[in-house]
Amino acid sequence: DSGVTQTPKHLITATGQRVTLRCSPRSGDLSVYWYQQSLDQGLQFLIQYYNGEERAKGNILERFSAQQFPDLHSELNLSSLELGDSALYFCASSVSGGGNTEAFFGQGTRLTVV
Amino acid sequence: QQQVKQSPQSLIVQKGGISIINCAYENTAFDYFPWYQQFPGKGPALLIAIRPDVSEKKEGRFTISFNKSAKQFSLHIMDSQPGDSATYFCATRGSQGNLIFGKGTKLSVKP
Numbered sequence: 224d225s226g227v228t229q230t231p232k233h234l235i236t237a238t239g240q241r242v243t244l245r246c247s248p249r250s251g252d253l254s255v256y257w258y259q260q261s262l263d264q265g266l267q268f269l270i271q272y273y274n275g276e277e278r279a280k281g282n283i284l285e286r287f288s289a290q291q292f293p294d295l296h297s298e299l300n301l302s303s304l305e306l307g308d309s310a311l312y313f314c315a316s317s318v319s320g321g322g323n324t325e326a327f328f329g330q331g332t333r334l335t336v337v
Numbered sequence: 338q339q340q341v342k343q344s345p346q347s348l349i350v351q352k353g354g355i356s357i358i359n360c361a362y363e364n365t366a367f368d369y370f371p372w373y374q375q376f377p378g379k380g381p382a383l384l385i386a387i388r389p390d391v392s393e394k395k396e397g398r399f400t401i402s403f404n405k406s407a408k409q410f411s412l413h414i415m416d417s418q419p420g421d422s423a424t425y426f427c428a429t430r431g432s433q434g435n436l437i438f439g440k441g442t443k444l445s446v447k448p
Contacts, residue, residue: 268438271433271434315380327383329380
């Protein structure tokens with residue numbers, strides 16, 4: 224158990240809908256990262272938050288947004304969903320936002336858009 | 338733009354054999370090179386990591402070899418076991434602090 228909690232584990236929704244994925248980082252970790260994993264694209268970095276502030280942005284679509292709350296949990300919002308958004312979404316956390324600190328991953332949320 | 342190239346895409350090894358996975362990176366500013374292991378239905382988990390000031394790091398049956406001049410690093414799994422069957426990802430930590438992953442290698446160790 225990495226200590227990173229993601230909910231829900233599975234989500235099935237229709238095209239055009241909006242969903243929210245939730246992540247609780249390990250106790251003491253200030254940084255949260257979101258990754259999308261699909262078969263053909265591997266693990267793609269979406270966005271990073273550090274202590275409530277956006278730190279880095281990767282290949283995140285404009286339809287997607289995220290935030291980190293004062294209690295350090297994070298939410299990833301996906302809207303106007305398309306079939307191609309079906310993927311595993313992982314959250315990871317680390318103590319700091321860089322350096323050689325280890326990133327711990329949650330179990331992921333499997334999103335299926337039908 | 339892929340900044341970490343990983344090969345092979347898949348690998349089949351007999352039990353007791355050596356598994357070798359290679360990665361090449363582009364940006365010399367990268368300063369942290371971890372390998373992650375992922376089992377089906379689970380999130381990636383850190384296996385072993387190396388910094389560019391050393392050429393090799395060994396932890397049990399797992400060894401990272403690092404060649405700074407060639408901008409390559411590799412994972413060697415000695416005495417491979419069926420329980421090692423998983424997908425392995427190399428990664429680097431970019432300037433923004435996020436991990437940049439290779440596309441993964443699916444390892445199957447046959448008994």
